[in-house]
Amino acid sequence: MTIERAELRWVRLELRERFESSAGGRRERPVLLLSLESGDTVGWAECVALPEPYYSYETTETAWHILTEHLLPSVVGITFSSPSDVLRPAERIRGHPMARATVEMAAWDLSARLEGRSLADAVGGTRRSVEAGVSVGFQTDDGELFEKVGSWIEQGYGRIKVKIGPGRDVEMLRRVRSRFPDVALAADGNGSYSLADAARLRELDELNLTMLEQPLAWDDLRDHARLQAGIRTPICLDESIRSVNDLLLALDLDACRIVNVKPGRVGGLANAIAIHDVCRERGVPAWVGGMLESGIGRSHNVALASLPGFTLPGDLSESRRYWTRDLVTPEFELVDGRLAVPDGLGIGVAPDLERIEALTVRKAVIPS
Ligand code: OSB
Ligand code: MG
Numbered sequence: 583m584t585i586e587r588a589e590l591r592w593v594r595l596e597l598r599e600r601f602e603s604s605a606g607g608r609r610e611r612p613v614l615l616l617s618l619e620s621g622d623t624v625g626w627a628e629c630v631a632l633p634e635p636y637y638s639y640e641t642t643e644t645a646w647h648i649l650t651e652h653l654l655p656s657v658v659g660i661t662f663s664s665p666s667d668v669l670r671p672a673e674r675i676r677g678h679p680m681a682r683a684t685v686e687m688a689a690w691d692l693s694a695r696l697e698g699r700s701l702a703d704a705v706g707g708t709r710r711s712v713e714a715g716v717s718v719g720f721q722t723d724d725g726e727l728f729e730k731v732g733s734w735i736e737q738g739y740g741r742i743k744v745k746i747g748p749g750r751d752v753e754m755l756r757r758v759r760s761r762f763p764d765v766a767l768a769a770d771g772n773g774s775y776s777l778a779d780a781a782r783l784r785e786l787d788e789l790n791l792t793m794l795e796q797p798l799a800w801d802d803l804r805d806h807a808r809l810q811a812g813i814r815t816p817i818c819l820d821e822s823i824r825s826v827n828d829l830l831l832a833l834d835l836d837a838c839r840i841v842n843v844k845p846g847r848v849g850g851l852a853n854a855i856a857i858h859d860v861c862r863e864r865g866v867p868a869w870v871g872g873m874l875e876s877g878i879g880r881s882h883n884v885a886l887a888s889l890p891g892f893t894l895p896g897d898l899s900e901s902r903r904y905w906t907r908d909l910v911t912p913e914f915e916l917v918d919g920r921l922a923v924p925d926g927l928g929i930g931v932a933p934d935l936e937r938i939e940a941l942t943v944r945k946a947v948i949p950s
Contacts, residue, residue: 583696584661585668585689587619588654592646592944595876598906601719604747604774606636611874614645615909615938618688625692626933628879629684630846637772637873638800638821638847640680646944648681654948657685665689665704666852679824679849686850687882695928700885702923702930705851707888711920715741715895716903717770717872720750727754728761738919740895741766741792747774752785759789766895770795773821777805784813792894793818793840803828806837816840820871824848826856833864840894842871845886846879854886862891872897877910881929884914888923909934909941 593613600609614629631638631645656671668689669682694704716739721727731742744758746769755769768791775783775797783797793816798805800821810817818840823829824847832838841861845854861868870887873879880898887896898921901913908914910931914921924930 583620583663583689583693585618585620585658585692588658588948589617589619590646590649590654590946590948591615591938591942592642593876593909593938593941594943595905595909595941597874597904598902601874603719603745603770603772605772606632606634607719608633612642613876613879614642614649614684615878615933616649616684616688618685618692620692620696623692623695625688625690625695626878626929627684627687627691627882628875629680630844630873630875630879631680632873638680640678644678645681645684648675648678649684650946650948653681653685654946658948662689665693669850680846683846683848683850686852687845690851690882691928698927700925700930701882701928702885702888702925705855705885705889707885707923708890709888709923710925711917711922712884712887712892712898713740713895714898714900714916714919714921715739715743715869716899717743717745717897719745720747724754724757727758731758731762731765735762735765738916739899740919741768743768743770743795743897745769746771748779752782755786755789755791766792768792768795768818770820771797773798773800777808780809780812783809787814791815795842796820796822803832803835803837806832807835810836810838818842820844821847823857825853826860829857829860833860833866839866841866841868843868843886843892844871844873845882846873847871851882851886855889858886858889858891867893869894870896870898872899874904876905877901877908877914877931878929878933880914881910881924881931884921884923885929907937909938
């Protein structure tokens with residue numbers, strides 16, 4: 583497969599409602615869309631970097647820069663035998679996993695299409711549908727929170743994850759738990775606590791949470807291990823796991839007992855699959871996280887989530903939980919608490935080119 587041409591677009595999207603967490607708040611959710619062409623075949627992917635460097639150091643702007651100035655010029659014009667080789671010419675570029683993942687994931691879609699199969703099949707997926715969970719941002723009051731959680735449970739989501747942070751945690755979750763005693767409930771701190779909060783976080787043990795996601799800093803495995811030693815609630819790491827090596831270290835330290843896998847955060851699908859494989863071998867529950875993706879990023883996440891080691895519901899919600907209208911057809915829809923894994927060619931959903939064009943505010947073509 584030869585990548586002959588690349589198009590990168592900055593697409594302005596707006597969420598249906600503001601989404602707020604300890605990693606920042608937003609209504610605007612610009613995404614970068616990449617298409618890679620080989621003959622008449624086009625592979626698509628979405629860059630999940632956010633506008634501000636609060637979840638990770640990457641931003642929409644840094645990803646634009648790295649993609650247009652470094653990554654794309656080094657891979658366009660080159661012939662590859664497999665999508666896991668596509669980043670080889672870019673090996674000397676350090677970091678920037680979300681920018682790298684964009685290229686790698688578009689190459690996966692392209693390669694699956696050229697091979698005449700679905701992306702889910704290409705990554706080794708074994709399920710036809712995946713369990714959906716939902717992630718709930720901070721709400722203005724309990725009434726609003728209860729209403730949303732109640733409606734999502736009714737819609738069939740199999741796990742509700744509530745964003746928490748210092749001052750908006752134990753009491754709030756206690757109220758959610760007493761209102762919804764049986765729901766699979768998780769909490770995500772997005773790195774907003776320190777080990778000094780251990781006593782407070784230990785109070786969560788009484789609430790029977792499925793997991794406590796990334797309570798401590800993104801670069802602090804040692805303190806996560808200390809925290810885990812003192813609480814019963816399983817810690818799930820998100821921001822801290824950027825590679826297989828991070829995972830192996832985290833498991834050796836017992837810094838987490840569950841893993842959130844996001845292909846953007848770990849530099850692409852090949853690394854995400856490798857992390858999945860280690861989790862599966864070691865019996866560590868894993869699930870596919872989300873970054874408020876459009877249908878293009880979601881299609882990659884859903885394909886990934888069809889692997890057998892993803893044993894917990896992902897942050898994979900239907901299109902209308904995020905968007906008034908998605909960028910793909912058909913949109914992702916919840917059926918019996920699950921999203922169908924597209925079985926058409928590649929990502930299996932069609933980018934809505936007209937709508938994408940209308941929302942594009944910046945475009946780069948390589949070679950120009
Ligand atoms: O920490 O998992 C997170 C969204 C943006 C950045 C980080 C996170 C999130 C979410 C939303 O929790 C997950 C989704 O896409 O539904
Ligand atoms: Mg998280």
